[in-house]
Amino acid sequence: MSPSPNQLPWWTWTWPLLALVVLGLQFAIGSGGPLTAIEVFVLVATVFAAVHHAEVVALRVGEPFGTLVLALAVTVIEVALIVSVMISGGPEKAGLARDTVFAVVMLVCNGIVGLCLLLGAVRHREQVFHLQGANAALAVLIAMTSLTLIFPNLTITAPGPAFSNSQLIFASIVSLVLYGSFLFIQTIRHRDYFLAVADGDHDVEATPPTKKITFFSSGLLFVCLVAVVALAKVLTPVVEFGIERLGAPRELVGVVIAAVVLLPEGTAAMRAAAANRLQTSINLALGSALASIGLTIPAVAAVSILFHKPLTLGITPKEEILLALTLLTSVLTLGTGRTTVLQGIVHLVIFAVYLFFTIVP
Numbered sequence: 001m002s003p004s005p006n007q008l009p010w011w012t013w014t015w016p017l018l019a020l021v022v023l024g025l026q027f028a029i030g031s032g033g034p035l036t037a038i039e040v041f042v043l044v045a046t047v048f049a050a051v052h053h054a055e056v057v058a059l060r061v062g063e064p065f066g067t068l069v070l071a072l073a074v075t076v077i078e079v080a081l082i083v084s085v086m087i088s089g090g091p092e093k094a095g096l097a098r099d100t101v102f103a104v105v106m107l108v109c110n111g112i113v114g115l116c117l118l119l120g121a122v123r124h125r126e127q128v129f130h131l132q133g134a135n136a137a138l139a140v141l142i143a144m145t146s147l148t149l150i151f152p153n154l155t156i157t158a159p160g161p162a163f164s165n166s167q168l169i170f171a172s173i174v175s176l177v178l179y180g181s182f183l184f185i186q187t188i189r190h191r192d193y194f195l196a197v198a199d200g201d202h203d204v205e206a207t208p209p210t211k212k213i214t215f216f217s218s219g220l221l222f223v224c225l226v227a228v229v230a231l232a233k234v235l236t237p238v239v240e241f242g243i244e245r246l247g248a249p250r251e252l253v254g255v256v257i258a259a260v261v262l263l264p265e266g267t268a269a270m271r272a273a274a275a276n277r278l279q280t281s282i283n284l285a286l287g288s289a290l291a292s293i294g295l296t297i298p299a300v301a302a303v304s305i306l307f308h309k310p311l312t313l314g315i316t317p318k319e320e321i322l323l324a325l326t327l328l329t330s331v332l333t334l335g336t337g338r339t340t341v342l343q344g345i346v347h348l349v350i351f352a353v354y355l356f357f358t359i360v361p
Contacts, residue, residue: 015049018046051264074264104258127276168311172297
């Protein structure tokens, strides 16, 4: 359901309040047993509530600031999940950040983008967006993924596909510079590249919510994020247990975490595409991928250095090929400013290949 300009759905305030109750029970009696199942349910529900409130605020402040609010809210949740596991886990968690960030890139660039392009084209035949904005995002995405996911395989200062501490610091600074530069272009210097296309047949803007609703959503968004950060440590052990019981590869943990975090945002992007607001969908999708790398890598690097936790960033050769195929395809399919069903099908096929070879390596 799209955010209403006049009211908030019951679940958008019920789940945050329930999360606070569960946190109180967790503090009083500890976690484990039936409470763990309740914690996982409340965590997932609160993620949806958080992204709903972020979307309400996003509609109020307008583009491109709106999609930035949504992307940052989702990234905070992702970082909380990864960091909490890194701090409490051992050496076997060294690759969780890499697996999750790589999964986010694949889910966003192939899964979410593919579904948006396909759904929008089925309903509206052909859709348009600003080519300059997409090209700017893809240029930064190519640079950041190459530096953080591929380059660790080529360095020799630290053993394995990992950076040394000095290299981690340098990679973090570069990631922040790239992401900060993109935000400057998106919100100030060339803001018009990320606004709705000036065409009466395309990108009809959604109705913004009232000031009262925006105020309540801002407060509830803060409550949601605090609750998600506090409950984050519960999700990963449950996911790992289920994957171990199924005999699936450990890399699937990162896919599940990325899917849980991105599902509400993906839903928002698909709703925008169905409403003929493809520019918003592209902003959401590519913006979340950039925020995921630009903010997650510095955060996990800081945790790795401060808490002396191992951090593996380099992806496998198979994953390098999938990443290269994804980025090359994205440049080609988003390189005209117009999309049809074909582009959506191509991205979804690559996403299916990624999922299949993750489960059946």
